[in-house]
Amino acid sequence: MLALLHTSPLHIPLFDALRDEHHPGLELRHSVAPDLLVRAREHGPEAVAADVATALRRAAAEGVQAVLCTCSTIGEVAERAAGEVGVPVIRGDRPMAAAAVTAGPRIAVLATVESTLAPTLALLDDEARRAARPIRARARVVPDAWSRFEAGDIEGCAQLVAAAADAVTDADVILLAQASMTSAARLTATTLPILSSPRPGLAAAAAAGSARATVG
DSSP: OEEEEESOTTHHHHHHHHHHHHSTTOOEEEEEOHHHHHHHHHHOGGGGHHHHHHHHHHHTTTTOSEEEEOOSSSHHHHHHTHHHHSSOEEETTHHHHHHHHHHOSEEEEEESSGGGHHHHHHHHHHHHHHHTOOOEEEEEEOTTHHHHHHTTOHHHHHHHHHHHHHTOOSOSEEEEOSGGGGGGGGGOOOOSOEEOSHHHHHHHHHHHHHHHHHHO
16 A cells, blocks of 8 residues: 655546556555645745655555655655655655656756756756766746646646647756646657656555565
8 A cells, every 4th residue: 555645636636547557456545735835835845844744654654555755846855754754755756857867968847836946956966966977957937837737727737838848959858847747748749758757656656665565
């Protein structure tokens, strides 16, 4: 069983669909804490670090083998709280960042909220150091995309993100920084590789949970 900590309920059907396609039979327990993102956007991720740890501990109760944090804004503080949780805590965007580093040195990062830019760029730098690969990452926020997503207009958000991705010309890979942007990839015309976090993040959490269950 995996626990997933989200900051939007709109992520639940996305991860359930990925589970059904790639990990049939895996039990997912969803926790949603939108206030964590609201406050992180206003005051920075460090301001909610203690509450993120509390949310992770709550999500990890009752037989869960691992917890996946799907929000890129609070991913760094969630990862740091792993020692307080008692089970592995997977930062959902780390596998994506590792793949981006190996795809080429020029990484174009697209986001829909400003608060995710610094954590994502820091994560890319960390993965670049681990891989001993130089990178040049550039990041920008897609205007109006987040307001569309918050209003439940996932398709409208995806269209704006897809248009921004198609406008990227000087990169080796495009990274969609937030799980909420995933559906944009199917709308793009660019020939550049586009990476998003939900599928590799869920796979990493499933592997961590399986390893823990085997050891246990």
